[in-house]
Amino acid sequence: MHFDDLAHNWGPLTASGLAQGAIYALFALGYTLVYGVLRLINFAHSEVFMVGSYAALITWGFFGLDENSATPPTTEVIGYVVLGVLVAAAISGITALVVELVAYRPLRRHNAPPLAFLITAIGASLVISEAVGVATHRNQRGVPPLIQPADAFTIGNTHVTNLEILIILLTLVMMVGLDRFINRTRLGRGIRAVAQSPDTAALMGVNKDRVISLVFLIGGLMAGIAAVMYLFKIGTTRYDAGFSLGIAAFTAAVLGGIGNLRGAVVGGIIIGLFENYGSALFGSNYRNVVTFVVLIVILMFRPSGILGEALGRARA
Amino acid sequence: MRQGLVRALGGAAILALVVGAAGCNSGSDNDGGGGSSGGGKNCGYKIAFMGALTGSAANLGINIEQGYELAIKQYNEKNGADCIQVAKFDTQGDPAVAPGVARQAVSDPKVIGVVGLPFSGESEAAGPILNDAKIPNISPAATNPTLSTHGWTYFHRAVATDKNQGPAAAAYIQDVLKPQKVFVADDQSAYGSGLAEAVKAKLGPMVVATDKTSADGKQTDFSAIVQKIISSGATVFFYGGYYTNAGLIRKQLTAAGWKGTMVGGDGVKDPGFAKAAGNAAAAGTVVTCPCAPASEAGGTFVADYKQTWNQDAGTYSDVAYDATNIFLKGIDEGNTTPEKMNEFLKTVEYTGVANTYKFTDTGELDPQYLKVWAFKFDASGVDQPVQQIKLTS
Numbered sequence: 001m002h003f004d005d006l007a008h009n010w011g012p013l014t015a016s017g018l019a020q021g022a023i024y025a026l027f028a029l030g031y032t033l034v035y036g037v038l039r040l041i042n043f044a045h046s047e048v049f050m051v052g053s054y055a056a057l058i059t060w061g062f063f064g065l066d067e068n069s070a071t072p073p074t075t076e077v078i079g080y081v082v083l084g085v086l087v088a089a090a091i092s093g094i095t096a097l098v099v100e101l102v103a104y105r106p107l108r109r110h111n112a113p114p115l116a117f118l119i120t121a122i123g124a125s126l127v128i129s130e131a132v133g134v135a136t137h138r139n140q141r142g143v144p145p146l147i148q149p150a151d152a153f154t155i156g157n158t159h160v161t162n163l164e165i166l167i168i169l170l171t172l173v174m175m176v177g178l179d180r181f182i183n184r185t186r187l188g189r190g191i192r193a194v195a196q197s198p199d200t201a202a203l204m205g206v207n208k209d210r211v212i213s214l215v216f217l218i219g220g221l222m223a224g225i226a227a228v229m230y231l232f233k234i235g236t237t238r239y240d241a242g243f244s245l246g247i248a249a250f251t252a253a254v255l256g257g258i259g260n261l262r263g264a265v266v267g268g269i270i271i272g273l274f275e276n277y278g279s280a281l282f283g284s285n286y287r288n289v290v291t292f293v294v295l296i297v298i299l300m301f302r303p304s305g306i307l308g309e310a311l312g313r314a315r316a
Numbered sequence: 317m318r319q320g321l322v323r324a325l326g327g328a329a330i331l332a333l334v335v336g337a338a339g340c341n342s343g344s345d346n347d348g349g350g351g352s353s354g355g356g357k358n359c360g361y362k363i364a365f366m367g368a369l370t371g372s373a374a375n376l377g378i379n380i381e382q383g384y385e386l387a388i389k390q391y392n393e394k395n396g397a398d399c400i401q402v403a404k405f406d407t408q409g410d411p412a413v414a415p416g417v418a419r420q421a422v423s424d425p426k427v428i429g430v431v432g433l434p435f436s437g438e439s440e441a442a443g444p445i446l447n448d449a450k451i452p453n454i455s456p457a458a459t460n461p462t463l464s465t466h467g468w469t470y471f472h473r474a475v476a477t478d479k480n481q482g483p484a485a486a487a488y489i490q491d492v493l494k495p496q497k498v499f500v501a502d503d504q505s506a507y508g509s510g511l512a513e514a515v516k517a518k519l520g521p522m523v524v525a526t527d528k529t530s531a532d533g534k535q536t537d538f539s540a541i542v543q544k545i546i547s548s549g550a551t552v553f554f555y556g557g558y559y560t561n562a563g564l565i566r567k568q569l570t571a572a573g574w575k576g577t578m579v580g581g582d583g584v585k586d587p588g589f590a591k592a593a594g595n596a597a598a599a600g601t602v603v604t605c606p607c608a609p610a611s612e613a614g615g616t617f618v619a620d621y622k623q624t625w626n627q628d629a630g631t632y633s634d635v636a637y638d639a640t641n642i643f644l645k646g647i648d649e650g651n652t653t654p655e656k657m658n659e660f661l662k663t664v665e666y667t668g669v670a671n672t673y674k675f676t677d678t679g680e681l682d683p684q685y686l687k688v689w690a691f692k693f694d695a696s697g698v699d700q701p702v703q704q705i706k707l708t709s
Contacts, residue, residue: 279541
């Protein structure tokens with residue numbers, strides 16, 4: 001146990017952990033939204049994320065940017081980043097919609113048992129990741145160096161980079177926006193209604209199918225944004241990039257209270273922080289062990305997750 | 317009626333699967349059936365290749381496979397098409413997959429020798445099967461020293477081991493890079509951890525901290541180890557592992573502002589490292605290899621390889637070419653059963669394009685022929701030779 005490592009590096013680990021946690025939070029939103037409304041664990045969500053990352057890379061590829069390009073001037077960088085985020089979000093959203101249409105809607109029509117949904121979800125996840133794997137020869141793909149890491153400010157021995165600030169700010173903005181959307185708009189009310197009771201909502205005039213598609217779309221959009229942030233932070237993507245991140249993000253969703261939007265954020269941040277602290281304390285190969293131990297401990301004392309309440313209850 | 321239809325369809329599907337699988341199997345190890353199209357020479361045998369043709373470290377396996385196949389192609393040009401048949405088996409570099417693949421390979425009676433396995437973990441896993449089946453095998457790349465300690469009489473190795481490579485890498489670090497502090501990590505594979513231990517042992521107190529990563533291809537976020545390296549103050553980082561993990565770590569180290577030098581072993585010596593890290597970050601990384609630069613290879617090997625495969629010869633391509641040619645020489649001299657081939661390997665002294673080969677009684681390369689070189693990645697992502705490292709052990 002390297003306590004001195006942890007103590008000495010606490011600052012940088014926290015900064016990195018918060019950024020990683022923000023990515024997990026955006027990613028976890030997809031899981032938590034779909035579960036809140038459909039009581040379905042959407043395993044294909046990790047592939048939605050991965051597809052978004054490739055979409056951004058291919059878009060940048062059209063402009064001749066690859067991992068060995070020089071960094072363009074700042075004005076162009078802003079343009080590329082915005083374009084990448086928009087394309088990734090759009091493609092991820094569309095992928096999520098397609099998955100819902102092809103994999104889940106037919107099952108809903110036939111009132112299939114929950115097990116069928118679960119197996120279809122796993123199947124959809126495998127189909128997409130293997131298809132991308134074959135198409136990319138299971139090679140990884142590097143990210144153009146659009147954002148040169150530079151220290152934004154320094155506290156003690158902690159260098160907070162511009163990228164970390166960007167990730168955290170963007171996540172905050174998306175979260176606040178989503179919160180407003182769910183709580184203040186008509187569509188958001190529809191989502192909460194379907195989450196509480198689908199049939200009653202239908203009786204009250206809410207179009208169930210449209211709400212469900214909307215939920216998948218929102219989850220996909222968030223995943224696409226998370227994918228671009230992930231690309232900048234990690235520098236590569238691969239056909240199975242969604243898988244291990246998906247496990248961590250799903251854990252974050254459960255940790256914070258599945259079905260609870262704010263819970264996804266809290267869960268994401270906790271997982272991000274503890275992964276880093278755990279790696280420092282025990283060694284990098286214990287990362288995942290720490291994550292799941294944290295999950296088990298919290299669930300033992302609070303089985304419904306930290307923030308507990310579900311989407312449809314009193315507060316989202 | 318519907319049930320009947322479903323049953324019929326299901327039955328047809330299963331039948332198709334079975335026929336397809338049988339067809340696939342016979343396809344991979346019975347290319348063209350009993351090839352007696354050779355002209356009176358010893359033909360109709362197979363030399364098998366087993367190694368990673370897919371997976372995160374596939375480049376290393378493919379380099380070797382292409383050297384092996386080039387040797388067979390050239391032999392067949394002289395002795396008749398399909399005289400000696402190619403038989404490739406993909407282990408994905410995974411010790412869990414290797415035994416199954418090895419069983420498949422040895423079940424073919426035409427296979428009288430195996431070039432492989434390239435990685436130490438998979439060699440460890442498949443070794444007993446090859447030995448029990450009494451099939452002589454020459455590994456052109458596996459460097460873990462323990463492979464020759466199991467009493468496998470059919471095992472041979474055409475390169476130096478990590479007992480040589482490890483201290484050589486450490487010596488290069490001490491004599492050329494001269495850091496105050498070194499950080500050592502590995503990917504917990506048989507090869508990676510073996511090599512890292514050997515380096516650590518030689519560097520002694522210079523090593524200020526160590527860490528372990530997940531197996532190659534299983535981890536993409538290395539921020540924790542990057543943080544550790546930076547805070548340790550090390551100016552040299554040695555990584556025992558393969559090029560995919562190494563490249564990602566190098567990339568993330570550069571992104572975090574670390575200015576030190578990364579050093580790796582032969583598993584990192586591949587353009588895939590620069591691809592994963594980006595050429596700018598990869599430049600300056602040092603890698604060692606118990607192999608000489610491909611450019612030093614004799615004869616027309618370099619040109620032939622380029623012409624056949626449209627790419628430059630990679631790490632161990634030349635050694636694999638030589639290993640295959642040793643088998644082919646054995647076949648030429650009438651050693652056409654695995655037993656006779658193994659006897660032949662015990663006494664052969666063969667000068668190939670990369671080295672001269674003579675095996676000791678444990679299957680290791682004769683000490684006078686061992687060599688370790690240091691290479692450095694240049695700004696265009698290619699590893700260039702720096703110097704041969706004098707072996708002291």
